[in-house]
Amino acid sequence: MDEEQESINSYNSEESYTQVPQTYVPPSESGSGAAGTGNRRASGGSSGADSAQRLRLVPTETVKSLQDIGMSQQAPLPDVNAPAASQGAIFPEEYTLETPTGLVPVATLHSLGRTATAISRSRTRQLDRNESVTSSLRGEKDADAEDEAAAAASAAAASEKGAADLDPDIEFVTFVTGDPQNPHNWPLWLRWLYTIVLSILVISVAYGSACITGGLGTVEKKYHVSQEVAILTCSLMVIGFSLGPLLWSPVSDLYGRRVAYFVSLGLYVIFNIPCAIAPNIGCLLACRFLCGVWSSSGLCLVGGSIADMFPPETRGRAIAFFAYAPYCGPVFGPLVNGFISVSTGRMDLIFWVNMAFAGAMWLIVAFIPETFAPVILKRRAARLRRETGNPKIMTEQEAQGLSFGEMLRTTLLRPLYFAITEPVLDLMCFYVCLIYSLLYAFFFAYPVIFGELYGYKDNLIGLMFIPILIGASLALATTSYCESKYLQITHRRNPTPEDRLLGAMIGAPFAAIALWILGATAEKHVIWVGPASSGLAFGYGMVLIYYSLNNYIIDCYAMFASSALATKVFLRSAGGAAFPLFTSQMYHRLGLHWASWLLAFISTAMIAIPFAFYYYGKALRGRMSKKNYAFDGME
Template sequence: MASSPVSNNGSDAITEATPTDIELARMTSYSKQDDNFIVTFAEPFDAENPKDWRTGRKWAVTDVLSATGFNRIMVSTIIAPALSTISTEFNKNSAESAMALSIYLLATAFGPLVIGPLSEVYGRKQILHVSNIWFVIWNIACGFAHNKETLIACRFLAGFGASAIYALANGVLGDVWRPEQRGRSLSVYLLIPLLGAAVGPIIGGFMANRTTWRWMFWATSIFQAVMILVSFTAFRETYEPLILRKRADRIRRETGDTQYYTLDERLHAENSAVRVLGRALIRPVRLLIFHPIIQIASLISAFYYGILYIVLSTFSDLWIDQYHQSVEISGLHYIAVALGEIAGSQICGKLMDSLYHRLKARANGEHAPELRTPSVFPGALLGPLGLFLYGWAAQYRLHWAVVDIGAFIAMLGMQITSMPLQAYVMEAYPEHTSSAGAASQFARSLTAFLFPLFAPTMYNVLGYGWGNTTVALIGLAVGLPAPLVIWYSGAKLRARAQPIY
């Protein structure tokens, strides 16, 4: 990477990039007298600036979001071991049974497209509270469903509320943590939610054998109710434009002078509230359609996210059908999946920060989102390697530990691949991190919904060996060239992209 374009034109990634809303407001002409009435954060330190908060408060906000994400993601997979039981009770076919699991993920594709922009109008805190309550209501309703139609509908509505975590995570982490802390903050934030996807089937396996499947929803709703109480006390507003608007309102009331304003207010001064909201709601769609870097980052992330849910949805069946283990024991193998993701997040957090500091120094101290890209490549090689080992070990029914090691390596690699891409999207769109995250999440959730639907057929036709080999080869074809495009052309693509208002 010594001759990388980022080291030569790291400044170009900033000077050529599409102006953000705040930068556009700064470029709007105003008189010198107006300078005295602009309400901004004080430099170099402002106690109300989320990036200047004490570390304890930053971690409190991050941890609340992380714990909430754990529960919402766990609910996506907890019913996997009970699908056969639910299918029998409701007389469902195999497609309808898979739909009960996947419909939740489909909702997480569309939810962020609405929730992300709303958080850039009304703030992160209010949206978090509303989505928490929405989610717990419909998750409880799932436990009371008495037919397959009601269960699927309630799962979709619960997933819509749960999707707020995907919309808010990028925004909140971007609000409170600086680029130099990106790797550590992401690794700590992801530590608990990553457990959720893998722990869900483990808990579900034991509950499926020892109680009714309905308690899977009621138990997670009780946990969510506790998190609602915690979020009301520990979560603070982090969205900078909203914090500054409240400061400007306070100054206007105290002084009686209506000339005070924020840059965000100036930018939208001539727009009605309806127009501002309308622009916000179409922002993720515009990003997804017109911004190549969102498309490229989404393509890579979506593919590996879909593979994750292939593993999560079929892993239990492998142990039950091929190794003839009980439902409870089959769930324990998800520990390998969880450990792989956790190890990947912790390794990648340190790798990201270390490479970032090194590449930033090489680029004469200039920050550029493309500096995150090199961290992708180790994972792009490890992920397919793990899938290959897992597939052929399962095909020949080698010792269970070999299969689990393959799954561990696959999850390790996929996590190392996805974290830098998440950081890249956050830093490429600093003023609209939630909308950019929502655009990226759309493709991820679609693959998480669709891939498990064809996975059983793929394994029945190709077997675990050739099935995973096919997926691994596609992973190499997607996971290596695409980051190179971002590395060499990311700054130019951002500069040519349409402005986001």
């Protein structure tokens, strides 16, 4: 078999051509390839045109070959990182499965027993292969134009109601066996390098939210405003964190994570400039809010980027770094900028440093290749359509034709629906919100305790946050133990979402203990080590709780994990923005002891949540949830 007849999917085994059905497509250059004799719509013209339009063979998968790699009639749940269009898909494995040929016909999926009821055949009916054969002979420029027009026609037809089934002539693109473009096949050291870089990106974004807390006095002095107004420079950026995912998640689904990172982080870097040179407080507050919206991609997409590179059974340890980063990042804000504030008194320098940190991470992250499998395969499908002239090679996301507007409505409405109808999710999100809020409360409780009680300036107050970093680092080591225990469970039986709560059960008492210590040691005659040591326990419990509950929410709402996480991000950010606005007043009104103890009472009551859900979670989910969205609900 000559070179022109080799598969465009890098499937080069000559023996395979006799083992799989052949898709007849025109060659990328007229007059090349071998003559084809198939019964699919290969030509629509005269015999002279037939001789000029010689066809080559492209292997596709059979029912047997799909069964041999583990596919069955029952479609599994989509992976956590699957695009929104994968809900109800007939081929949800498309983005995680590797096949020998890289092409899976819809007709073969139908023969396997997979069906869909909400997708129109007419969206590709107009793309007859007779037209595609002709377009392949018109030159690359005209072919590209027709390809774009065909894609637009497909998207327009996607909105039709009362649809039947997918066009059986469609061929879905997958990764081929051992595909080097599949992030799961990248070298392990490279995947961990990218994981560390992305975690540092999260730290830089979280650092930006709290960078001004080390120099609130500089804002008050420059703009002649109260402390409450100065605190808004922190709160408004955190509010931006809650709204940004509504924009960047759909952008990521449609155009890829690299595009979302590059655009959003570039805007974040730029908007630090008006923050530094803002002529008035209104300009500063508006730009800080926009900085939160732009930079939020680093919080809402990094977990997905890390999960893109690791299969479910090994991604837990990598995700632990993501759980560590957003809680440690804000701690560097007062730690670094307290010294800038005291030594220079310049507010603008705080933002210039933040801009430099964000700019460096923007440039570094730009070198990370695309990790989102749906976008990688979508680009491969576009290339194959150009090379073959076959417009019916596509991903299932393209076949369903989900538009940006439809995806935006999904990302906006479903999280709100979950917030209203899912008390289990609300309770877990409330706990996450409390822990995140307490972290920001520390930023304003410490200045009262160490500034007013001990007389420390911002630079020394910032040093008091170091124990939180130490505790969080210890928690990161503990997550490895939690992952080992979880893997042991998976080897014995099918795990449940409640098996993810071990970390929260370990960490929950430490968050409460930290606040009891902080309240009990807030006395002038007690050396500063007492209240500062509370950060050690808080950092340890904080990361373990967040890591564990994050995994629990994903497993509980596996069918719509991204929407459930969006609900969590919204509620968490709202709490983180609200607490700084009243923490200082609370400590002044209630006193140093009772302000901490009030939060300690609440944290102590919340200890029961992970234990209660560990023992009774499945029954509670069955009683309180509208539907069981977890994997065990599909059994």
